[in-house]
Amino acid sequence: MRWNRFWILGLGTLFTCTFFIQAKNNPVSRKQDKPIRTIVIDAGHGGEDPGAKGSYSTEKQVTLEVALKLGKILEENMPDVKVVYTRKSDRFDDPRKKAQIANDNKGELFVSIHCNSTGKIRKVTGYKTVYHKKGRRKVATRQAIYAYYPSNAKGTETYIWATSKNSAKMESLKQNSVIVLDANSEETKQLMNDSDPETFILLNTLRNAYFDQSLRLSTLIEDEFTRVGRISRGARQRNEKGIWVLSATAMPSVLVELGFISNPEEEDYLNSNSGQQELANCIYKAIKRYRDELDRFTNSRNNTQQSAKEERTGSGPHAYLKTGKSRKGKPVAPQQSDSYCVQLLVTDKFYKPGASIFRKLHGAVTREQVVMNKKKMNKYTLGRFRSDEQASTALRKARKLGFKDAFVTSC
Ligand SMILES: [Zn+2]
Incomplete structure (x- = not known):
C-alpha cells in the first residue's frame, strides 16, 4: 500500500513538474506519457581503469559483459525503449563523460554496473619464538604467524546517491533543463537559470521525486536478486567514490554491485555465462516492474484527466494544462493536484x-x-x-x- 501512495504522490508531483516545464514550450504535448523512453546502461570502469581485481579477472571485464547482456535483453523485450551504453568496449572514460552521455541522450533511467571487493583477511596459523636482547639477557617472546585469505564477503548491493549530495543532483537537473522538450530555447534557458524561489521549489520537488524513484528501483533490483537465491546486502545510500555519477545524471539513477570479485566463489559466478545472464535478467525484471508501475500510474492519470476534461463543457486542451502567468509575471505550476x-x-x-x-x-x-x-x-x-x-x-x-x-x- 505504501508504494501505491508513493506512485500517486511522487509521480503526481513529478508529472506536475514535467508538465510545468514542458508546457512552457508545447502545452498540448503528450509525448511524456510514455514514462521511460531511454535507459542508459553504464558498465563501470574500463580501459586503463580495471576497477577491483579478483584472482584471475577484473571488474571492468565483468561489468562490460553484464551491461551488454542487460542491454540485449532490454532491446529484445522493450523495443520501444532506446538503450544507450556509456561504453560497449574496453574503453576508459572519465565519469564526467559518462554523465554527459546520459544527459545528452536525455536518459530517463541510469543504471551503473559494478563489482564489489574487500581486502584479504588475516588469520593466525601458528606461533614462533623469537629472541631479543634485554640488557645482557636474552629474552624469548612468542610471535604469531599470519596467513592471508580471501574474504568470504558475498552478495549484492544497490546504491542511490546519499541525501548529502542532493544539491549536486539539483545542479545537474538545472544544468540539463531536465525533461524540457526544447532545452535550447531562450525561454527555457531563462526559466532554468532563474534563481527565483518557484524554480528552486520545482527543481527541489523533481529531485525528491527522482530520489524516491531511484530508491524504488534499487529495492526492486535487490528483490529480484533475492528471488534467484543471491544474498542481498540491501538497497543503500552511499556518499563515497564511484557514486559521483549518480548525482551528476539528471534522471533517476542507481549503482548495482553485482557481487564480490574478491571472493573466489563469487568470482567464478561473476565470470560464468550463466551467472552473468542471471544477473542481467534480474536487473531487467526489476526495470520491467518499475516501468509497469510507472505505466499503470500514467494510464490512471490520463483516464482521470480525460474524464475531467469531458466534464468541462467547452473547455479546450488547456483546461488541465494551465500555464498562465501570475500577477508578478512568474510562471504558475499547473493545477493537477x-x-x-x-x-x-x-x-x-x-x-x-x-x-x-x-x-x-x-x-x-x-x-x-x-x-x-x-x-x-x-x-x-x-x-x-x-x-x-x-x-x-x-x-x-x-x-x-x-x-x-x-x-x-x-x-
Ligand atoms: Zn567499481
Whole structure:
C-alpha cells in the first residue's frame, strides 16, 4: 500500500513538474506519457581503469559483459525503449563523460554496473619464538604467524546517491533543463537559470521525486536478486567514490554491485555465462516492474484527466494544462493536484502533532512513517493548501523557522 501512495504522490508531483516545464514550450504535448523512453546502461570502469581485481579477472571485464547482456535483453523485450551504453568496449572514460552521455541522450533511467571487493583477511596459523636482547639477557617472546585469505564477503548491493549530495543532483537537473522538450530555447534557458524561489521549489520537488524513484528501483533490483537465491546486502545510500555519477545524471539513477570479485566463489559466478545472464535478467525484471508501475500510474492519470476534461463543457486542451502567468509575471505550476503540502522534515525522532518545534508554524502537522535505509523514519508534513502560492508562502515561513530541507509537494 505504501508504494501505491508513493506512485500517486511522487509521480503526481513529478508529472506536475514535467508538465510545468514542458508546457512552457508545447502545452498540448503528450509525448511524456510514455514514462521511460531511454535507459542508459553504464558498465563501470574500463580501459586503463580495471576497477577491483579478483584472482584471475577484473571488474571492468565483468561489468562490460553484464551491461551488454542487460542491454540485449532490454532491446529484445522493450523495443520501444532506446538503450544507450556509456561504453560497449574496453574503453576508459572519465565519469564526467559518462554523465554527459546520459544527459545528452536525455536518459530517463541510469543504471551503473559494478563489482564489489574487500581486502584479504588475516588469520593466525601458528606461533614462533623469537629472541631479543634485554640488557645482557636474552629474552624469548612468542610471535604469531599470519596467513592471508580471501574474504568470504558475498552478495549484492544497490546504491542511490546519499541525501548529502542532493544539491549536486539539483545542479545537474538545472544544468540539463531536465525533461524540457526544447532545452535550447531562450525561454527555457531563462526559466532554468532563474534563481527565483518557484524554480528552486520545482527543481527541489523533481529531485525528491527522482530520489524516491531511484530508491524504488534499487529495492526492486535487490528483490529480484533475492528471488534467484543471491544474498542481498540491501538497497543503500552511499556518499563515497564511484557514486559521483549518480548525482551528476539528471534522471533517476542507481549503482548495482553485482557481487564480490574478491571472493573466489563469487568470482567464478561473476565470470560464468550463466551467472552473468542471471544477473542481467534480474536487473531487467526489476526495470520491467518499475516501468509497469510507472505505466499503470500514467494510464490512471490520463483516464482521470480525460474524464475531467469531458466534464468541462467547452473547455479546450488547456483546461488541465494551465500555464498562465501570475500577477508578478512568474510562471504558475499547473493545477493537477487538488492540494499542496509542505514536507518539513524526515527524521528518526518522534514528535507529537502539537510539539513545540511545530508550534510557530500555526498549521496542522501530520506524521507518516516511512522506511529509509531499512530504518523506520517519521515524515512530517504541514497543512493542505489550495494553491501552490499559499504553499510557497508557508514554505518560506517554515524555512525561516529552521526547516531548511522543507519543500512543497502535492498531497
Ligand atoms: Zn567499481
